[in-house]
Amino acid sequence: MLVFPMRSTTAVDGVMVATRSVEGELRSRIDALGNVGHRPAGAFDVSRLPGTARILVIPEGTRVSARIRNRYYDRLPDVAIVGPSSRPVALQIDGKAPVEIPLSPLDWSRLTPVVAATVADRILGAADLGITCLDDVADTNKGDIAGRTIARLADAVVARGTASLDGTTVALIAQLTALIDAGDIDDAATAADHLSTSPHNLRRIALRWFGFPKTLLMRRRFIAALERFQEAGMDFATITNFGYFDASHFLRDANRFLGTTPRRYLRRIDASAHGKSASDRPDYR
Numbered sequence: 001m002l003v004f005p006m007r008s009t010t011a012v013d014g015v016m017v018a019t020r021s022v023e024g025e026l027r028s029r030i031d032a033l034g035n036v037g038h039r040p041a042g043a044f045d046v047s048r049l050p051g052t053a054r055i056l057v058i059p060e061g062t063r064v065s066a067r068i069r070n071r072y073y074d075r076l077p078d079v080a081i082v083g084p085s086s087r088p089v090a091l092q093i094d095g096k097a098p099v100e101i102p103l104s105p106l107d108w109s110r111l112t113p114v115v116a117a118t119v120a121d122r123i124l125g126a127a128d129l130g131i132t133c134l135d136d137v138a139d140t141n142k143g144d145i146a147g148r149t150i151a152r153l154a155d156a157v158v159a160r161g162t163a164s165l166d167g168t169t170v171a172l173i174a175q176l177t178a179l180i181d182a183g184d185i186d187d188a189a190t191a192a193d194h195l196s197t198s199p200h201n202l203r204r205i206a207l208r209w210f211g212f213p214k215t216l217l218m219r220r221r222f223i224a225a226l227e228r229f230q231e232a233g234m235d236f237a238t239i240t241n242f243g244y245f246d247a248s249h250f251l252r253d254a255n256r257f258l259g260t261t262p263r264r265y266l267r268r269i270d271a272s273a274h275g276k277s278a279s280d281r282p283d284y285r
Contacts, residue, residue, distance in 0.1 A: 022154040029102045047269055048082075048089040049226070050219055050257050053103045053116065053211065055126070056080040057138050057149050061285045062095030069259075073255035078138040079126040083119035084211025086219065087259055099152065107174050110160035111153075116211035131156075171193050172205055173198060179217075183218065186221045188214035215256075222253040226262055234263050 002068050047055075058064050058078050066073045067090045068082075082089055106139050108116055112129040119129070126134055133156040165173075185191050192202040205215045208215055225242035229250075232238040236247045244250045254262045 014174045020260070022157050026101055026150045026153055033148055043092075043094045046091045046093060048085070048091070049223055050085045050089075051102070051223070052088055052105070052164060055083045055099075055101045055103060055134070055149070055153070056082055056123075057101075057134065057145055058098045058237075059085060059098065059145055062093065062098060065092040066090065066123055068123065071122065073123050076123060077125040079131075081119070081124050081126050081131065082114055083122045083223050086200060086215060087121060088265075089123075099149050101124040102150065105177055107153075107157060109165055109173065109209050110157045115207065117207040129213055131275040150280070157213060159278075163267045169205065173209055175218075176202070176205065176210070177197055183220050183224050183242075186217040188217065191217060191242050215228075217246055218253065219257055222250075222257050225250060226254075226258075229262055230266055234266065248264075 056064070056076065056079070058076060058080070060078075064076045064080075066076055067083060069087050074213075089275055097252060103111070105116070107126075111131050111133075126132070133152045134149060137257045138145060172195060176191070179191055181186060181196065185194060188202060192199045195202065206213045206216055211221070221242055224241045225244060228238045228241065229235070236250065239247070239250045244253075251261060254260070254265070258265045
């Protein structure tokens, strides 16, 4: 199984104003996920770490099953929306690799009126969220699926613009996204003070367009620490660079965001990637 982060993504000042720049931003998000899209057709597993919402476009003839928390999806629709997540999203893919595009909170505000918190840790069809710009995009007879998906999303984002939001809200969404990406603050009250807004307003914005309230900042810190922990050969000494007091502090967040210990999760991923049997390998069914 391959494991990749589901990070927040930003554009210049959090706002994308031209179709060409939007397409470039969307393409960069696909590239940041790794080379999954270049894998030969066949059965393989992918684990996505907790993070922002994303669009999943599944080519004709490909079957994708998924699990997130205690929800199992036997077969995802051609165009699925993975909501903001607080636990890993495990995908079983049989066929050509799907196209995955992470969505920023500003993208979410332009693509659907649905409150992000209502689909957190869930997967729905795009049509269920009123996203129709990708209808029939998964038809493999029409050529490059990724290219068509990017073009249609870019058109939809530019067409909607920020007309449905006031300038202050747009700025706060962009500033909160940047704050999360920076990873310097993990306390909601401090974040509200930093953004010169009230904790209540920050919570409203977080639930409406990010999917979660205060856990956003904690999630970003944990994912950054986990990546460094993995790179350093699972050395707990590395986590202190991310504000963790000790291993117990890190393990508490691991239980919150992984549902298991970081070593067990990473070893399970490694065993699956190398085709080994492992008692910790997730039971998708």
